[in-house]
Amino acid sequence: MCDRLRMIRSELSMTQEDMARIIGIGKSALSMIETGRASLSERNRNILIQTLNVNPEWLESGTGAMFNEQFPERTFLKGSDRPVGSQSVPLYNVEGTAGLVPLFLDKASRQPVDYIHIPNLPKCDGAIYVVGDSMYPLLKSGDIVLYKQLNDINDIFWGDMYLLSIDIDGEEYITVKYIQKSDKEGCVRLVSQNVHHADKDVEISRIRALAFVKASIRMNSIR
Template sequence: MRERLRLIRKELGLTQEALAQKLGIGKSALSMIETGRASLSERNKNIIVQELNVNPEWLETGQGQMFFEQRPEAVFTNRTDRRLPTQSVPLYNIEGTAGLVPLFLDRESVRPVDYIHIPNLPRCDGAIYVVGDSMYPLLKSGDIVLYKQVSGIENIFWGDMYLLSIDIDGEEYVTVKYIQKSENEGCVKLVSQNPHHADKEVPVERIRALAFVKASIRMNSIR
């Protein structure tokens, strides 16, 4: 993969410093990846696919075209999912529903603000707007994530991206994070894309709602 990473840089005319900045890592870290002394993380692969329009199949295997002919509207975090030719994904305003928990408990009683129609999506239960910059540059505030509810922490895929509702002193905190295993028993580690946000250890018992992020939609404003 290190050879393909160098090919991407050459094709786009990027220096090591410029690509490292896009990935949110240091130039020395990128140099180690390109020389085979370190591996490319899943979060950085996602950035390369989304931000640089690189074909994920080519990135993994070298097969096919390096870049998509047309940038996809949505970026899939799990390419092994079976996709549906068409579906209507409800878009919710979680502020209007008092958070994720009421929405997940009784979705039928919550009225969506709109519906999203994108062909060939994995099956999704709903979509919400992202708030905050903890997953920047992969996700920015105002982007949309489409999700599939998960019944419990035992059903997650470690290292993937999830939408969570966490109880902090009786208040609900809704966030999008990578979930990794923790060395502390009964806890999980929540990891941000943004290097300025520190990792957080959270007791599993404080996670009130959980959903797997299936796709994301980048919202760009034109001025």
């Protein structure tokens, strides 16, 4: 098991800090697992399977492919979320709608490119394709995120993942980030999953649209 954790990190070009952050333990605890002085918990094992698409058979015995060919949808639920048995979530082309702001303001006039049907998700307002690698390896460019629109910055849960539209010199910047409290007054801190992207403090007044990421779908190219 310890060798296989190092193999996963090597394959994904991840440091111990990267891996520890994803599975929610300290670097020293991960080091102990990788050197055989501690065992991988069932919770950590499930995170590797669900978040990094690791093949559970390979993780357990070393047989088969390291990663599954297809990645299932992932949900990011709150205790207050109530699953909806069946819903049609509209998938939008953000470029075609000229950004999140007009999409959020007038969803009725925007034509979806398709609809997504996944049972037992919490209520979602829409879905868009991810652009960029700031949330890699949790999300990669081309994946789909399903979101619930928020109207008040005070409704956020610190540390959770959000879809945002930010005003930068009069232009809209759309991104998916973790939102954390900032030491700077009137700001929030945007944190990436990708350690090569630095954290950034952004003035709350520059956030033009905000949505909680409820689920994501990994898009794989099978050749």
